[in-house]
Amino acid sequence: MEIHIRPLNRSISVQSGANLLEALRDHQVPMSYSCMAGRCGTCRCKVVEGTVLAGSADSFQPGGSGDPYVLACQTFVTEPCTIEIPEPDEIVVHPARAIKASVVAIEDVTHDIKRLRLKPAKPLEFSPGQYAHLQFSPEHIRPYSMAGLCGDGEMEFHVRLVPQGRVTGFIASTLKVGDAVRVSGPLGSAYLRRKHAGPMLCVAGGTGLAPILSIVRGALAEGMGNPIHLYFGVRSPRDVYGLEWLQDLKRDYVDLHVHVVVASSNGQVQKGHRTGLVTEAIDADWGALKDWRAYLCGAPPMVEAASLLVKRKGIAAEQIYADAFYSSGT
Template identity: 70%
Template sequence: MEIFVRPVQRTLNVAAGVNLLDALRAHDVPVSYSCLAGRCGTCRCKIVDGNVLDSGREVQRPLGAQDQYVLACQTFLTESCTIEIPEPDEVVVHTARIVKATVVALEDQTHDIKRIRLRPSKPLDFSPGQYAQLQFTPDHIRPYSMAGLCADGELEFHVRLVADGRVTGYIAKDLKVGDAVRVSGPLGSAYLRRKHEGPMLCVAGGTGLAPILSIIRGVIAEGMQNPIHLYFGVRSERDIYGLEWLEALKLEHPQLQVHVVVTSGQASACRTGLVTEAIAQDWSSLDGFRAYLCGAPPMVEATTLLVKQMGVLPEQIYADAFYASGT
């Protein structure tokens, strides 16, 4: 049977039942992947026409019209179909691995945000914007986004402490400098697209600032000249952090503009309301933009809907929603 692959515009002859990622790799089609286990989301692609079998879902079944996106590593080909993969020049391949790391610093950023810095025993290769699974003990495991770059020599994470949170409670009360942490990754597909030369919209809610910092630092490290418009949303003035980092990044990248938006109350040099309201006030169209959205699911979902309406193509919206499971 035949598989037509967009946008590389190639037709592959494959046998029924073959794994989609295996088929793409066997035919030298450039495709991103990492964990090969359906966890990282890196090999996400779109089924444009035809049916496949998605083993990553609770029930194996052909996809309906509303279920067009799949993970190639978990998908098996059952008939001729057309698939769409991410743009070839955006391919990243980081071998998923587990590294041991040591806590070298624990710093309070706000009343409920801690900055954790780890020194890995071996380098962990990742793209700006990705995240990793941190295992503090066998019973305390949680994904967090990297705030730095793999060239830093350290791994940095920002953790919001949640009342009665099992993992964050351990971080707040028990974790200390010198403790060992297992780091698994990298994970996630909301990474920096380095070949893009147009404007970037970065939206961070709370500790969603961590991956956005990584992305902006990645732009600077790559020598990219993209205009970057960052909207940083927080609940109140006491939740604001990282302004000194952002000011330093503005000096390195004059094309960076920062808008801090406070949901309730007033804060000096900040706007009041929701980030979606601020974006809608500032722009009539976002045509040509790529959007990086990181933070709580309601904010990510609302902003995704807005930027689609304002002209950002769905495949050029890179979202990382921080779900509270296992906090």
């Protein structure tokens, strides 16, 4: 039985019931992966033709209802099929690990956002834009995106305090400098594509600024010269933070353009900042976005609205890298 691989235009022979990721690896097909357990989303690929068994779900066929994408590590091949893998020249393999870290600092950056800095006992390899699970106690675990790079020596996370939030309340009232934290990862497929040379649209909503900072810092560290247009959307003027970090990046990255957009200003918006929704600002600024890449990080409604907008403006779905911050389990 054969699997045809796009865009490589290559076929591989496998046995019925073979795990898709294992088959790709056995035949040296370039494929990103990390956790191997269906959690990180790194091995996401598209079923173009044929039927596969996607995890514990029923058989999946393209053209039916639902998402045409599957996770290769959780997918089993049941008949000849065609699979489209993402960007074979942009493979990242960071085997998921769990490491110990200690709290270095817990800093207020706004009225409801804290900057958490951890010192890992061992380095954790990750690509800019990925996230990890932080476990503060057996009952307090939540995913947060890294704001820095894996070579920084410290790990930085931005935590928005949620009213009655179990984990964020623990961070705000109980966690202290010196406490141990278990860090598990990396997770996520919304990481920096280093070989892309065209313009980049980076959209951050609230603490979605953390992974966007990581992506821009990664582009700077890699010596990339892509034009980067960063839109940072917040609810009100008091929710704006990180301006000094953005200014530092603008100084060092020549073609970085930062747009701060405040949804509700009440006449108090800072000079140079814009008012309205971040998607409205992008829509007003740009016509066609063909050959761009988009990185979208923040609350699900913003990520969904921005994704629909940039698709309409010409960015292909497979070139939109989104990380939606869900509030469940906070």
